[in-house]
Amino acid sequence: MVFLIYNPAAGGGRAGKIWDRVEDLLKKHGIDHKVAFTKRPGHAMEISKKAFKEGYRRIAAFGGDGTVNEVVNGIFLNGYDLREVVFGWIPFGSGKDWARTIGVPLEIEEAIKTLKDGKEFVQDLGVGEYEKASGEIEKRAFVNVAGLFFDGFVTYRTNLLKRKNRVSYFSRIFSSIIEYDPPTARIQIDEKVWEKRVFSMNVGTCKYNGGGMNQLPHAVPDDGLLAVTVINDIGKLRILANLHRVFNGKLLEHPGVEGYQAKKVVVEFQRDEPVEFDGESFWAKKIFFSIIPGVIRVLVKK
Numbered sequence: 001m002v003f004l005i006y007n008p009a010a011g012g013g014r015a016g017k018i019w020d021r022v023e024d025l026l027k028k029h030g031i032d033h034k035v036a037f038t039k040r041p042g043h044a045m046e047i048s049k050k051a052f053k054e055g056y057r058r059i060a061a062f063g064g065d066g067t068v069n070e071v072v073n074g075i076f077l078n079g080y081d082l083r084e085v086v087f088g089w090i091p092f093g094s095g096k097d098w099a100r101t102i103g104v105p106l107e108i109e110e111a112i113k114t115l116k117d118g119k120e121f122v123q124d125l126g127v128g129e130y131e132k133a134s135g136e137i138e139k140r141a142f143v144n145v146a147g148l149f150f151d152g153f154v155t156y157r158t159n160l161l162k163r164k165n166r167v168s169y170f171s172r173i174f175s176s177i178i179e180y181d182p183p184t185a186r187i188q189i190d191e192k193v194w195e196k197r198v199f200s201m202n203v204g205t206c207k208y209n210g211g212g213m214n215q216l217p218h219a220v221p222d223d224g225l226l227a228v229t230v231i232n233d234i235g236k237l238r239i240l241a242n243l244h245r246v247f248n249g250k251l252l253e254h255p256g257v258e259g260y261q262a263k264k265v266v267v268e269f270q271r272d273e274p275v276e277f278d279g280e281s282f283w284a285k286k287i288f289f290s291i292i293p294g295v296i297r298v299l300v301k302k
Ligand SMILES: Nc1ncnc2c1ncn2[C@@H]1O[C@H](COP(=O)(O)OP(=O)(O)OP(=O)(O)O)[C@@H](O)[C@H]1O
Pocket: 007, 008, 009, 010, 011, 012, 038, 039, 040, 041, 042, 043, 044, 063, 064, 065, 066, 067, 068, 070, 092, 093, 094, 095, 096, 097, 164, 278, 279, 280
């Protein structure tokens, strides 16, 4: 039995309108399921926790990267053993970025088929423990990519939009590049430490975010290491002139961009700044990133 957590708000609310079709496809492919619909942000976390407590060990998400993030965190943050769960995912929404690295089909029916006859892929989990300017400390995991500096800023601004799509995302990118004033931060990557102005930074287990942007071309989801990309403050014109590099996989070839693979990353700002984990935004002043190897079991295309 698959426990399906369905976000009707994904894809700007389009998900809610296609449930009947999804249910028909689940029946057509003989997938025995129980469904729960999310009612608000954060609800998928509560539902996955409850599903685990009730004994479900095949838990699937319908929605974007944000929904998957909540489903996994509902298990992880409540201290349950992630390795007991096999996750499934029917990607739907503006991003679907985790799917691009691990090989979950982007098409609904193909993704539904993986719930029955997909193969299991086991990958690492990224974890960020973060401190706010108020001193509060929280923790959240990410299955795909975390973004800081410009990436955190533009995702925060895009998440404020009611209807998200690629056009709104890219128009936000251009206007945000003009407006963004990169802060100085203290950055530690394993034993290396700098204090500098950075334009954008990503930390992740997989490669893509922002709807198909290859920000971490060197990421390997199951190597036990966090991939890190640091885009230095090289000036807005150079940033604009090199935007194509996030689509052609050549981001790290620019001399102003650094790529690392690390076990520990710490970023400390001078005040709370917007950051994003799998497209979900929050504010933090200091973040400690770490990685838990081989704990996410997910069904992908055979
Ligand atoms: N019933 C609901 N009403 C409003 N928001 C919801 C509801 N259920 C979940 N959410 C929120 O919807 C947000 C968006 O979900 P998700 O990221 O899965 O889709 P998306 O934004 O369309 O796709 P992507 O993240 O791939 O760009 C999440 O932040 C989640 O907390």
